[in-house]
Amino acid sequence: MVIGATGQIGRVAVGALARDGWEVTALSTRGGRDESWPEEVRVARADRADDAALAEAIGDGCDVLVDMVAYGPEHARQLTGLADRVGSAVVISSVSVYEDDKGRNFDTQAEPGGFPEYPVPLGEEQRTVRPGESSYSTRKAGLERELIAAGDRLPTTLLRAGAIHGPHCRTPRELYFVKRNLDGRRRRVLAYGGASRFHPAGVRNIAELIRLAAARPGARVLNAVDPDTPTVAEIAAAIDAVMGVEAEDVLVDGPAPAPTVGDTPWSVPVPVICDMTAAERELGYRPVARYAETLPETIAWIERRLADGRDWREAYPKMFQAYGDLFDYAAEDAWFGA
Known part of the structure:
Protein backbone atom coordinates (compact mmCIF):
# COMPACT_ATOMS: atom_id res chain seq x y z
CA MET A 1 0.00 0.00 0.00
CA VAL A 2 1.45 3.36 -1.08
CA ILE A 3 -0.04 6.46 0.55
CA GLY A 4 0.36 9.58 -1.56
CA ALA A 5 0.79 7.48 -4.68
CA THR A 6 0.14 10.25 -7.21
CA GLY A 7 2.66 12.67 -5.72
CA GLN A 8 6.15 13.34 -7.03
CA ILE A 9 7.89 10.39 -5.35
CA GLY A 10 4.84 8.13 -5.21
CA ARG A 11 4.41 7.94 -8.97
CA VAL A 12 7.90 6.53 -9.42
CA ALA A 13 7.85 4.34 -6.30
CA VAL A 14 4.59 2.61 -7.27
CA GLY A 15 6.06 1.67 -10.63
CA ALA A 16 9.33 0.46 -9.10
CA LEU A 17 7.52 -1.73 -6.55
CA ALA A 18 5.11 -3.17 -9.10
CA ARG A 19 7.92 -4.06 -11.48
CA ASP A 20 9.73 -5.70 -8.58
CA GLY A 21 6.84 -8.16 -8.17
CA TRP A 22 4.76 -6.53 -5.43
CA GLU A 23 0.98 -6.39 -5.60
CA VAL A 24 0.62 -2.64 -5.19
CA THR A 25 -2.38 -0.59 -4.13
CA ALA A 26 -1.89 3.08 -5.00
CA LEU A 27 -3.76 5.23 -2.48
CA SER A 28 -4.41 8.93 -3.05
CA THR A 29 -7.02 11.54 -2.23
CA ARG A 30 -8.52 11.41 -5.71
CA GLY A 31 -7.72 7.82 -6.56
CA GLY A 32 -5.75 8.73 -9.66
CA ARG A 33 -3.57 6.55 -11.84
CA ASP A 34 -0.26 7.38 -13.51
CA GLU A 35 0.04 6.33 -17.13
CA SER A 36 3.45 4.76 -16.46
CA TRP A 37 2.14 2.21 -13.95
CA PRO A 38 1.66 -1.43 -14.92
CA GLU A 39 -1.99 -2.37 -15.43
CA GLU A 40 -2.04 -4.66 -12.42
CA VAL A 41 -1.55 -1.74 -9.98
CA ARG A 42 -4.75 -1.31 -7.99
CA VAL A 43 -6.04 2.18 -7.25
CA ALA A 44 -7.83 3.29 -4.08
CA ARG A 45 -9.18 6.60 -2.85
CA ALA A 46 -8.95 7.92 0.70
CA ASP A 47 -7.98 11.04 2.63
CA ARG A 48 -5.05 10.07 4.83
CA ALA A 49 -6.17 12.63 7.41
CA ASP A 50 -9.29 10.51 7.91
CA ASP A 51 -8.25 7.66 10.23
CA ALA A 52 -11.32 5.57 9.50
CA ALA A 53 -10.94 5.97 5.73
CA CYS A 62 -0.57 -5.33 3.88
CA ASP A 63 3.00 -6.58 4.03
CA VAL A 64 4.48 -3.12 3.49
CA LEU A 65 3.00 0.34 3.94
CA VAL A 66 4.84 3.15 2.13
CA ASP A 67 3.93 6.67 3.27
CA MET A 68 4.96 9.68 1.18
CA VAL A 69 2.89 12.27 3.01
CA ALA A 70 3.40 11.68 6.74
CA TYR A 71 4.35 15.02 8.31
CA GLY A 72 3.84 14.93 12.06
CA PRO A 73 3.49 12.82 15.19
CA GLU A 74 -0.24 12.38 14.59
CA HIS A 75 0.57 10.55 11.37
CA ALA A 76 3.05 8.36 13.23
CA ARG A 77 0.33 7.45 15.73
CA GLN A 78 -2.03 6.79 12.83
CA LEU A 79 0.46 4.31 11.35
CA THR A 80 1.36 2.61 14.63
CA GLY A 81 -2.36 2.23 15.33
CA LEU A 82 -2.44 -0.04 12.29
CA ALA A 83 0.63 -2.05 13.35
CA ASP A 84 -1.40 -5.23 13.84
CA ARG A 85 -2.30 -5.16 10.13
CA VAL A 86 0.99 -3.93 8.65
CA GLY A 87 4.17 -5.96 8.35
CA SER A 88 6.59 -3.05 8.00
CA ALA A 89 6.66 0.56 6.80
CA VAL A 90 8.78 2.91 4.72
CA VAL A 91 8.22 6.59 5.48
CA ILE A 92 9.66 9.70 3.85
CA SER A 93 11.31 12.18 6.19
CA SER A 94 13.73 15.03 5.49
CA VAL A 95 17.32 16.15 6.06
CA SER A 96 15.76 19.28 7.54
CA VAL A 97 15.47 17.43 10.87
CA TYR A 98 19.23 17.75 11.41
CA GLU A 99 20.80 20.45 13.55
CA ASP A 100 24.46 21.22 14.06
CA ASP A 101 26.41 20.98 17.29
CA LYS A 102 25.55 24.61 18.13
CA GLY A 103 21.82 24.02 17.79
CA ALA A 110 17.48 33.33 8.27
CA GLU A 111 19.02 34.63 11.51
CA PRO A 112 22.45 36.31 11.47
CA GLY A 113 24.99 33.48 11.61
CA GLY A 114 22.12 31.04 11.90
CA PHE A 115 22.85 28.70 9.02
CA PRO A 116 23.87 25.26 10.34
CA GLU A 117 27.41 23.99 9.78
CA TYR A 118 27.03 20.25 9.42
CA PRO A 119 29.83 17.69 9.21
CA VAL A 120 30.81 16.78 5.65
CA PRO A 121 29.52 14.27 4.92
CA LEU A 122 26.47 14.43 7.17
CA GLY A 123 25.60 11.05 8.71
CA GLU A 124 22.42 9.78 10.32
CA GLU A 125 24.01 9.89 13.78
CA GLN A 126 23.97 13.71 13.70
CA ARG A 127 21.59 15.12 16.29
CA THR A 128 18.14 16.36 15.25
CA VAL A 129 15.88 19.23 16.21
CA ARG A 130 13.54 18.95 19.15
CA PRO A 131 10.10 17.69 18.08
CA GLY A 132 7.32 20.25 18.14
CA GLU A 133 4.57 21.94 16.19
CA SER A 134 6.44 25.10 15.18
CA SER A 135 7.74 24.08 11.76
CA TYR A 136 8.00 21.46 9.06
CA SER A 137 11.33 20.33 10.53
CA THR A 138 10.10 19.96 14.11
CA ARG A 139 7.00 18.09 12.94
CA LYS A 140 9.11 15.70 10.87
CA ALA A 141 11.29 15.18 13.96
CA GLY A 142 8.17 14.32 15.94
CA LEU A 143 7.12 11.86 13.25
CA GLU A 144 10.52 10.20 13.41
CA ARG A 145 10.65 10.00 17.18
CA GLU A 146 7.32 8.23 17.51
CA LEU A 147 8.03 5.77 14.71
CA ILE A 148 11.49 4.98 16.05
CA ALA A 149 10.01 4.34 19.51
CA ALA A 150 7.49 1.94 17.99
CA GLY A 151 10.05 0.05 15.95
CA ASP A 152 9.42 -3.21 17.79
CA ARG A 153 5.73 -3.11 16.82
CA LEU A 154 6.07 -1.57 13.36
CA PRO A 155 9.56 -1.86 11.84
CA THR A 156 9.94 1.37 9.87
CA THR A 157 12.61 2.61 7.49
CA LEU A 158 12.68 6.41 7.64
CA LEU A 159 14.25 8.01 4.57
CA ARG A 160 15.67 11.50 5.10
CA ALA A 161 15.42 13.05 1.66
CA GLY A 162 17.52 15.98 0.47
CA ALA A 163 16.48 18.58 -2.11
CA ILE A 164 13.96 16.47 -4.03
CA HIS A 165 13.88 16.89 -7.80
CA GLY A 166 12.08 15.39 -10.75
CA PRO A 167 8.78 15.79 -12.64
CA HIS A 168 5.60 16.68 -10.73
CA CYS A 169 7.51 18.70 -8.13
CA ARG A 170 5.46 21.53 -6.63
CA THR A 171 8.59 23.51 -5.75
CA PRO A 172 11.15 22.70 -8.47
CA ARG A 173 14.39 24.51 -7.72
CA GLU A 174 15.34 24.09 -11.38
CA LEU A 175 12.64 26.63 -12.21
CA TYR A 176 15.10 29.35 -11.18
CA PHE A 177 17.27 28.71 -14.24
CA VAL A 178 14.70 27.23 -16.62
CA LYS A 179 12.46 30.31 -16.54
CA ARG A 180 15.41 32.67 -16.93
CA ASN A 181 16.49 30.78 -20.02
CA LEU A 182 12.95 30.83 -21.41
CA ASP A 183 12.77 34.58 -20.75
CA GLY A 184 16.02 35.23 -22.59
CA ARG A 185 17.97 36.28 -19.49
CA ARG A 186 21.55 35.55 -20.44
CA ARG A 187 23.21 36.89 -17.30
CA ARG A 188 22.51 35.65 -13.81
CA VAL A 189 23.95 36.50 -10.43
CA LEU A 190 25.11 33.63 -8.23
CA ALA A 191 25.81 34.21 -4.53
CA TYR A 192 28.70 32.49 -2.73
CA GLY A 193 30.68 32.35 -5.96
CA GLY A 194 28.24 29.82 -7.39
CA ALA A 195 29.94 27.19 -5.24
CA SER A 196 27.03 26.33 -2.92
CA ARG A 197 26.25 22.63 -2.58
CA PHE A 198 22.89 21.46 -1.29
CA HIS A 199 22.52 17.72 -1.72
CA PRO A 200 19.84 16.86 -4.31
CA ALA A 201 17.65 13.78 -4.10
CA GLY A 202 16.17 12.44 -7.34
CA VAL A 203 12.85 10.66 -7.25
CA ARG A 204 14.34 7.66 -9.07
CA ASN A 205 16.97 7.17 -6.37
CA ILE A 206 14.43 7.61 -3.57
CA ALA A 207 12.17 5.05 -5.27
CA GLU A 208 15.09 2.63 -5.43
CA LEU A 209 15.65 3.05 -1.69
CA ILE A 210 11.94 2.40 -1.09
CA ARG A 211 12.09 -0.73 -3.25
CA LEU A 212 15.06 -2.10 -1.33
CA ALA A 213 13.65 -1.21 2.09
CA ALA A 214 10.34 -2.90 1.26
CA ALA A 215 12.19 -6.17 0.69
CA ARG A 216 14.39 -5.74 3.80
CA PRO A 217 12.16 -4.68 6.70
CA GLY A 218 13.85 -3.03 9.64
CA ALA A 219 13.75 -0.19 12.17
CA ARG A 220 16.26 2.33 10.79
CA VAL A 221 16.89 5.89 9.66
CA LEU A 222 18.71 6.46 6.36
CA ASN A 223 19.72 9.44 4.27
CA ALA A 224 18.18 9.54 0.80
CA VAL A 225 20.19 11.62 -1.67
CA ASP A 226 21.88 11.45 -5.07
CA PRO A 227 25.40 10.11 -5.65
CA ASP A 228 26.64 13.58 -6.65
CA THR A 229 26.35 17.08 -5.19
CA PRO A 230 26.79 19.62 -7.99
CA THR A 231 27.45 23.27 -7.23
CA VAL A 232 24.89 25.90 -8.15
CA ALA A 233 27.07 26.93 -11.09
CA GLU A 234 27.28 23.31 -12.27
CA ILE A 235 23.50 22.94 -12.00
CA ALA A 236 23.01 26.09 -14.07
CA ALA A 237 25.44 24.85 -16.72
CA ALA A 238 23.75 21.45 -16.88
CA ILE A 239 20.34 23.07 -17.36
CA ASP A 240 21.79 25.33 -20.07
CA ALA A 241 23.16 22.28 -21.87
CA VAL A 242 19.78 20.55 -21.91
CA MET A 243 18.04 23.71 -23.14
CA GLY A 244 20.72 24.59 -25.70
CA VAL A 245 21.40 27.97 -24.10
CA GLU A 246 24.62 29.90 -23.43
CA ALA A 247 24.49 32.13 -20.38
CA GLU A 248 26.97 34.09 -18.27
CA ASP A 249 27.33 33.58 -14.54
CA VAL A 250 28.14 36.71 -12.56
CA LEU A 251 29.73 35.36 -9.39
CA VAL A 252 29.45 37.24 -6.11
CA ASP A 253 31.56 36.45 -3.07
CA GLY A 254 29.39 35.95 -0.03
CA PRO A 255 25.62 36.23 0.24
CA ALA A 256 23.21 37.68 -2.28
CA PRO A 257 23.96 41.37 -2.94
CA ALA A 258 20.25 42.27 -2.70
CA PRO A 259 17.17 40.46 -1.34
CA THR A 260 15.97 39.30 -4.78
CA VAL A 261 19.29 39.21 -6.62
CA GLY A 262 21.44 36.07 -6.80
CA ASP A 263 19.77 34.05 -4.07
CA THR A 264 18.93 30.74 -5.76
CA PRO A 265 16.99 27.96 -4.02
CA TRP A 266 20.31 26.11 -3.59
CA SER A 267 22.36 29.06 -2.32
CA VAL A 268 23.82 28.19 1.06
CA PRO A 269 26.91 29.63 2.80
CA VAL A 270 28.32 26.21 3.74
CA PRO A 271 27.79 22.81 2.10
CA VAL A 272 25.01 20.39 3.00
CA ILE A 273 26.35 17.03 1.81
CA CYS A 274 24.95 13.77 3.15
CA ASP A 275 26.59 10.39 3.68
CA MET A 276 24.97 7.38 1.98
CA THR A 277 27.20 4.73 3.56
CA ALA A 278 24.45 3.46 5.87
CA ALA A 279 22.02 2.84 3.00
CA GLU A 280 24.70 0.98 1.09
CA ARG A 281 25.43 -1.17 4.13
CA GLU A 282 21.84 -1.74 5.30
CA LEU A 283 20.11 -2.18 1.96
CA GLY A 284 22.83 -2.86 -0.57
CA TYR A 285 21.81 0.43 -2.18
CA ARG A 286 23.34 1.65 -5.42
CA PRO A 287 22.06 4.84 -7.09
CA VAL A 288 20.19 4.43 -10.34
CA ALA A 289 20.58 7.98 -11.71
CA ARG A 290 22.87 10.98 -11.43
CA TYR A 291 21.53 14.51 -11.19
CA ALA A 292 22.34 15.66 -14.74
CA GLU A 293 20.84 12.49 -16.23
CA THR A 294 17.42 13.34 -14.82
CA LEU A 295 17.33 16.97 -15.95
CA PRO A 296 15.73 16.51 -19.39
CA GLU A 297 12.49 15.13 -17.95
CA THR A 298 12.46 17.70 -15.14
CA ILE A 299 12.96 20.60 -17.54
CA ALA A 300 10.34 19.25 -19.95
CA TRP A 301 7.84 19.08 -17.09
CA ILE A 302 8.54 22.67 -16.04
CA GLU A 303 8.28 23.91 -19.62
CA ARG A 304 4.89 22.25 -20.02
CA ARG A 305 3.65 23.89 -16.83
CA LEU A 306 4.75 27.30 -18.11
CA ALA A 307 3.40 26.83 -21.63
CA ASP A 308 1.31 29.55 -23.32
CA GLY A 309 2.74 32.26 -21.11
CA ARG A 310 1.31 30.91 -17.86
CA ASP A 311 2.38 32.93 -14.84
CA TRP A 312 4.91 30.96 -12.80
CA ARG A 313 3.17 31.95 -9.56
CA GLU A 314 -0.01 30.32 -10.82
CA ALA A 315 1.85 27.25 -12.04
CA TYR A 316 3.87 26.92 -8.83
CA PRO A 317 2.08 28.69 -5.97
CA LYS A 318 3.98 26.76 -3.30
CA MET A 319 7.24 27.87 -4.90
CA PHE A 320 6.20 31.51 -4.65
CA GLN A 321 5.09 30.97 -1.07
CA ALA A 322 8.37 29.33 -0.08
CA TYR A 323 10.87 31.55 -1.90
CA GLY A 324 9.12 34.81 -2.76
CA ASP A 325 9.86 36.61 -6.01
CA LEU A 326 12.58 34.59 -7.72
CA PHE A 327 12.33 36.62 -10.93
CA ASP A 328 12.71 40.25 -9.91
CA TYR A 329 14.35 41.24 -13.16
CA ALA A 330 14.02 44.97 -12.40
CA ALA A 331 16.13 44.52 -9.25
CA GLU A 332 18.69 42.47 -11.18
CA ASP A 333 18.95 45.07 -13.93
CA ALA A 334 19.33 47.85 -11.36
CA TRP A 335 22.15 45.95 -9.68
CA PHE A 336 23.88 45.30 -13.00
CA GLY A 337 23.50 48.97 -13.87
CA ALA A 338 25.06 50.05 -10.59
Missing part, protein backbone atom coordinates in the same frame (compact mmCIF):
# COMPACT_ATOMS: atom_id res chain seq x y z
CA LEU A 54 -7.28 4.98 5.85
CA ALA A 55 -8.03 1.94 8.02
CA GLU A 56 -10.78 0.90 5.63
CA ALA A 57 -8.45 1.25 2.65
CA ILE A 58 -5.85 -0.97 4.29
CA GLY A 59 -8.54 -3.51 5.10
CA ASP A 60 -7.19 -6.84 6.32
CA GLY A 61 -3.66 -5.53 6.04
CA ARG A 104 21.50 25.69 14.39
CA ASN A 105 19.16 24.18 11.80
CA PHE A 106 17.06 25.06 8.77
CA ASP A 107 14.66 26.96 11.03
CA THR A 108 17.43 29.32 12.19
CA GLN A 109 19.06 29.89 8.79
